[in-house]
Structures are given as C-alpha cells and as structure tokens.
Amino acid sequence: MKKLIILLVLLPFFSLSQEYLIRNNAVAKVNLLWDLQAVSNKPKVVWTDQKNPVHSLLYSSVDYEGKPTQVFAYYSNPDLLNGKTGGKVKFPGVVLVHGGGGKAYKEWVEKWAAKGYAAIAMDLSGNDGTGKKLLQAGPDQDDSYKFQKIEEGNLKNMWTYHAISSVILAHSFLLNLPEVDPDKTGITGISWGGYLTCIAAGLDTRFKVAVPVYGCGYYDESESFGKMLDVLSGTDKQTWMQYFDPSVYLLFAKSRFLFVNGNKDSHYNVVPYHKTYLQVNKDKRTICIKPDMIHSHAHGWEPDEIQHFFEQELRDVKPVTRIKQLNMKGASIKLTYQSPVSLSQAEFYYSNDTTSTNAARGWLKETAVIDAKKSRVTITKPKEGFKYGFFYLKDARNISVSSQFIIN
Numbered sequence: 001m002k003k004l005i006i007l008l009v010l011l012p013f014f015s016l017s018q019e020y021l022i023r024n025n026a027v028a029k030v031n032l033l034w035d036l037q038a039v040s041n042k043p044k045v046v047w048t049d050q051k052n053p054v055h056s057l058l059y060s061s062v063d064y065e066g067k068p069t070q071v072f073a074y075y076s077n078p079d080l081l082n083g084k085t086g087g088k089v090k091f092p093g094v095v096l097v098h099g100g101g102g103k104a105y106k107e108w109v110e111k112w113a114a115k116g117y118a119a120i121a122m123d124l125s126g127n128d129g130t131g132k133k134l135l136q137a138g139p140d141q142d143d144s145y146k147f148q149k150i151e152e153g154n155l156k157n158m159w160t161y162h163a164i165s166s167v168i169l170a171h172s173f174l175l176n177l178p179e180v181d182p183d184k185t186g187i188t189g190i191s192w193g194g195y196l197t198c199i200a201a202g203l204d205t206r207f208k209v210a211v212p213v214y215g216c217g218y219y220d221e222s223e224s225f226g227k228m229l230d231v232l233s234g235t236d237k238q239t240w241m242q243y244f245d246p247s248v249y250l251l252f253a254k255s256r257f258l259f260v261n262g263n264k265d266s267h268y269n270v271v272p273y274h275k276t277y278l279q280v281n282k283d284k285r286t287i288c289i290k291p292d293m294i295h296s297h298a299h300g301w302e303p304d305e306i307q308h309f310f311e312q313e314l315r316d317v318k319p320v321t322r323i324k325q326l327n328m329k330g331a332s333i334k335l336t337y338q339s340p341v342s343l344s345q346a347e348f349y350y351s352n353d354t355t356s357t358n359a360a361r362g363w364l365k366e367t368a369v370i371d372a373k374k375s376r377v378t379i380t381k382p383k384e385g386f387k388y389g390f391f392y393l394k395d396a397r398n399i400s401v402s403s404q405f406i407i408n
Contacts, residue, residue: 020175020182022168024205027252033161033243034203038062039168042176046070053081054106054113056129059122059173061138062165065157069138071166072128074109077118077179081110092184092314093174095207096121097167097200099191099215100141102297103127115307118180120170124163124196138162141192147228150236160199160244167200175206184208184314186255190300191215191267195246198276201257202249209313211258213300214265217246217279218272223358225267250279257285258309258320260300262293263349263390269358270388274405286320289390289402291349291363308399321393321401324375328406335368335377335391335403345394346370348379350386361388 021040043059054076061069079087094117096108104123112119123129126137139145145159155161167187175182186209189197194215201210219225220241229237242248259277261268277285288305311317321339333348346368353361368379368391377391391403 020172020206022204022206024203024252024254027203027249030248030252031203033155034164034168036168036203039165040172040206042172043169045173048072053083054109055080058134059169061169062156062162064138064162068136069126069162070134070136071122071124071138071169072104072134073120073122073170074104074106074129075118075120075173076109076113078113078116079179081113087179089179090181091116091118091179092186092310093118093120093171093177093180094185094310095119095167095171095174095187095200096301097187097189097193097196098124099189099193099297099300102190102193103131104129105297108297108301111301117310118174118177120174122166122170124159124166138166143228147232147240150232150240155239155243158244160196163196164199164203167196168204171200171204171206182206186210186310186314188213188301188306188310189215190297191295194268194300195219198246198253199244199249201253201255202246202251205252205254207255209258209310210253210255211260211306211309213260213303213306214262214268214295215246216259216261216268216273216276217248217250218275219245221269221272221275222267223269247276247279250276253280253284255284256309256313258288258305259285260288260290260293260303260306262295263289263291263363263388264359264361265293266295266357266359270405271407274407277404286322287402287404288400289392289405290400291347291365291392305399305401308397320399321395323391323393323401323403326391326403326406331381333379333381333389333391333406337375337377337393339375339395341396342372343370343377343393344396344398345392345400346377347392348389349392350382350389352384352387354387 049056125141188211194212197212312319318340327334389406
C-alpha cells in the first residue's frame with residue numbers, strides 16, 4: 001500500500017518508463033535529496049509550439065512549496081530544422097543548461113540541431129520564452145533562492161534541487177524520443193549551468209559526455225560565491241556544502257568530461273577549479289584552459305572544442321590531444337602527449353601573482369618547444385619560479401587542450 005501511495009504521488013509529473021532508469025547505487029550514500037527513479041521517467045509534456053523549426057514546450061517537474069511545477073524549454077533536431085518529419089535517423093542528444101541570469105536560449109538549441117543533434121534547453125527561473133513567469137513556476141534563480149532560502153529548512157525548496165531535477169527530467173524527455181539515440185547523449189552548461197552539469201552528471205549515469213563551462217565545485221573556496229555562503233550560519237553553510245556542492249557528486253560520474261574555463265575567470269577561480277576536475281578519474285577527464293577566456297553565455301558556447309569532444313565520444317571522430325604526463329624534474333618542464341594530428345602551437349602560461357583577484361591576476365607566457373617525433377613539449381623553468389602555471393596546446397585543426405593547473 002505504501003508503495004502504491006508513493007507512485008500515485010509521483011504520477012502527476014512523469015510517465016512510467018523502466019527502460020531508461022538511472023542506475024547509480026553508489027551515489028545513494030551521498031544523495032539524500034533526489035528521487036532518481038522518479039526523475040528517470042519521461043515528464044508530462046505540453047507542446048506550446050510545434051509549427052516552427054525550433055519547438056517550444058512545457059514539461060512537468062518536481063513540486064515547489066507543495067505545488068506542481070512546469071518548466072519551459074526549446075527543442076529541435078536536424079529533421080525539424082530541415083522541414084522533415086518522421087525521419088528514420090536517430091540523432092545524438094544534448095541537454096543545454098544556462099547560467100546565472102540566463103534563460104532557455106533558442107539560438108543555442110538551433111546551433112546544436114544544425115550540428116546534427118537533438119537538443120533541449122530549459123529555463124531554470126520559472127519563466128516562459130518571453131520572460132513572463134509561468135503559472136506553475138518553480139523557484140527563481142536569484143541568490144536568495146540559491147543560498148539564503150536554506151535558512152527556511154526545507155532543502156527541496158532550494159533552487160539547486162529544482163534545477164537539477166529539471167535538468168535530469170529534460171534528459172529523460174530526450175531519451176524517450178524516437179529520434180534520439182539513447183546511448184549517445186550528453187550535457188553542457190555554462191557558469192551556474194556548468195555547476196549544475198557537474199552535479200547532474202554525478203547523479204545521472206545515462207549521460208555519456210559532460211562539458212561544464214566555467215562552473216565547478218568547492219563553492220566555499222570561490223572568490224565570488226564563497227561570500228554568499230559566509231553570510232549563512234555555520235550550520236547552514238555546512239548543510240549547503242553537503243547537499244548542493246558539485247564536489248559531493250562528481251566522484252560518482254560515469255561520463256567522460258571536458259572541463260572548459262579561462263585562467264582569469266571572475267567567478268570560478270584557479271584553486272577550486274583545479275580541485276574540481278581532480279574529482280574525475282584522469283582517464284575520463286580532458287581539460288581546456290583557454291587563456292583570458294571571457295565569461296558570458298555567448299563566449300561559453302562558442303569554443304569548437306565542446307562540439308569536437310562530443311563528436312569524439314558520440315561519433316568516433318579523431319580525438320582531441322591527450323595529455324599523458326608532466327615531468328617537473330630538473331631545469332625544464334616536460335609534457336608528453338598523444339595526438340592524431342600535429343600540434344601547431346604550444347605555450348606555457350605562468351604567474352607569481354598571489355595578491356590579486358583571479359580576474360586581475362597577471363600572467364606571463366612563454367613559447368614551448370614541440371618535439372613531434374617524441375610527442376613531447378618542453379619549456380625551461382622560469383628563473384623567477386611560479387605559483388600557478390599550465391600548458392596550452394593547439395593542433396592543426398585549431399582544437400586546443402591544456403594541462404591541468406600546476407600549483408606550487
């Protein structure tokens with residue numbers, strides 16, 4: 001009887017589907033919030049526009065303050081863009097997650113659909129496509145819903161709880177579409193969307209690839225967000241970190257990751273970013289630190305490396321350059337790599353600036369020597385030493401990767 005009651009409570013926002021259930025027993029010891037079986041199922045959907053190449057829809061999500069919610073989203077795929085219906089080709093799928101102050105970006109969906117993907121982008125602030133609040137809206141995305149609301153005590157009214165639920169439900173929606181290949185889906189998010197990407201991939205093992213841009217964990221060490229946490233009581237801060245920090249969940253991720261950030265990001269600074277990607281096994285992570293990368297949605301979805309990483313994992317194209325080893329012994333720093341194409345550029349960026357903010361930190365650059373025969377890049381150690389450093393490599397396809405940060 002108890003199980004029947006639970007099912008009746010959950011039925012309003014999803015349709016039962018056993019085929020694509022999340023199977024992540026390992027995360028159960030830290031996941032004390034999300035009902036992964038419930039959000040594994042296809043959400044109930046109301047299409048609001050199926051006439052245009054990029055469709056719009058409302059899908060049901062988890063309750064907020066005891067009331068049902070809906071989420072607005074855009075969806076498209078290559079057939080829709082080309083005016084076709086009922087094609088037999090199955091497409092890889094991608095979930096697109098906006099950052100702070102963002103929305104469901106129609107052009108982002110269109111961009112990925114044009115590349116051959118079935119793509120969905122949702123609004124995580126309770127708004128529709130015009131910015132108007134939905135009748136069944138979840139929490140807004142301002143700082144009070146992300147941080148201070150924890151003081152009320154109900155963790156399931158927090159923005160992160162709802163955002164993650166809605167992201168995973170969007171994935172469940174994709175997986176149940178006949179035109180989507182369920183074995184080839186991924187997620188990418190920008191800034192706060194990168195933060196959500198880290199958590200979602202840690203919980204939802206159905207993702208094969210994850211690309212968080214800017215966003216990371218260890219929020220208590222963030223120059224920007226650490227201040228928000230410091231406003232909370234010690235107990236509330238500890239609770240926030242226990243339930244809502246990506247570092248708690250990344251260890252349980254099964255997908256392959258590409259971590260994209262700049263070295264001078266204003267929100268996601270070097271040390272917590274470094275600690276975040278180290279949570280993912282070395283053989284499942286690739287890092288792309290782009291020098292002086294600007295923080296914005298447009299700059300966050302621009303890098304070609306994102307699509308290329310998806311392509312190598314879901315469509316078997318030649319992979320990005322793989323960093324193998326770093327050797328710091330002696331008077332030089334050596335990096336060995338593996339690449340299917342030749343390198344066109346190798347640089348070493350370093351800084352001794354420990355007093356400036358991350359965004360204002362000064363960096364120096366040296367050209368590294370490429371030994372193609374030995375697949376090795378070498379730089380003479382700076383005489384003045386360095387506190388932070390990283391190699392930046394670019395290949396003949398203009399696709400870049402980097403080493404992890406070297407922190408002395």
